[in-house]
Amino acid sequence: MTDYSIKDKVAIVGIGETRYYKAGQAPMSEFQLALEAIQKAVADAGLRIEDVDGFASYSDDRNDPVRLAGALGVPQIQFSNMHWGGGGGGMAGAVGNAAAAIVAGYAQCVVAYRALAQGQFGRFGQGHAGARVRGGAAYTVPYGLMSPAQMFAMRTQRFMYEHHIGQKALAGIALASYKHAQRNPRAVMYGRPLTREAYYNSRWIVEPFHLFDCCLENDGAAAVVLTTRERARDLPHKPVYLMAAAQGSGYRQWVTAHNDPDYATANFKTLAPRLFAMAGVTPQDVDVAQIYENFTGGVLMSIVEHGFCAAEEAEAFCGGGNLEWPEGKLPINTSGGNLAEAYMHGLELTLEGVRQLRGTSTCQVKDARICLVAAGPMVAPVSNLLLRN
């Protein structure tokens, strides 16, 4: 019987990133950031640029493979892929697509990357500068609903209402990311710890999101290199295998004006069961998780939808220290995440997942064997990965 699955056939063998700058402050072009991260990832893999034959990205990355390959002197391209839609929700999808290309025999050595220097191009998530709007935007923008924070706060409000979850859950998520960033010298918020008091006193952006419930904005780039498990054995680092990958979206998610039939969801309900089934493991087998914080509310929903706790227990689970290294049951975002390390549209979370499984994290989970990476959340499509060593 043919096994239509990427399970355990592909490994992440190299990771690379630039320094992370505040948005608009990168002293070089976005394209240069991409070149730097990719070269670092390939070097980390113990490979050469000449070994690279494929590229995968997401979120309408501006640095297309043909330009990158031309600049790098890549001998040929055998895979050139953009994960379509979902913004940062495609992050794990890009890694999954890279793996799929390798398993399909299209390419042997694929780089998944993201480079971002918003100041050079205009702010991510900002639109509707014009005096008139049309189409779907006309049903929301005139009422002052136009930013990502506002779109996701509405959904989060409904989720918290349905499951009787209080602000303490969101605070727990923010505090975990910030705590972990304090051990990571590369984190933008390194040296800037967050107290519970400071979290609650921070200004409202849109209820229930305080300032510290919202991801950072940064310039920088990150990249990972994937290859076959056979090739991975000869390379310097402990291979980090993809047990499983999933991407997609539930029924009529993100139809116009918040009419998703199942509204209070991070959109992982169809992915999580598929992911765990492909991997052949359960949520209890996950040692550490990297969960994309566009906003803390999305992490809350993602934790529930991946089966780590019931919705009705989520306030106690998230608010009670379970997400914090080293004592927590499910340490998350162990290098600081989108909230406190850097917002590289989540790709930095995959890098941290790899570090955890190599044993090189600054908040190293003892005997970490399996790491979940979840990208989105609350967008469409979303994506996730289960990594193991």
Place this chain on the structure above:
Amino acid sequence: MPHDPVTTTPYLPSGMPLPTPTPDPLDAGFWQGTKQHRLLVQRCQACGTFQFGPEWICHGCRSENLGWQGCSGRGKVYAFERVWHPVHPALKERGPYLIALVELPDAGNVRMVGNLLGDPHQEVKIGADVEVVWEDHEDVTLVQWRQV
């Protein structure tokens, strides 16, 4: 067809983007309706499914035989949020405001986004009853809500 005469002056400051006065064919019926103070929701003539925002085909049966049905203008708060951070230059001095996601029980529970009129700090509960209030501009009318 019920005509709700309740109107309001603009809730948000001028300078906020408004719906185009020349909507695409897909949306035109809705905005013609609001100008006439009629709340219209698209309804499939073949299977009766409501959908909002409008689509080209029925998502239930894929028929192209779609029409507009008037509804009562009564709804329930499905979700809401109080916005503090100004997301548009026109909102710089506005202060906090309320956005509601209103469910329409007599239109297949489709939802519409609008502002909840009145004190931005009023007590709002999910499930609260609301009714439509028309916000007339020069060439377009917005759909707003207030608690009843």
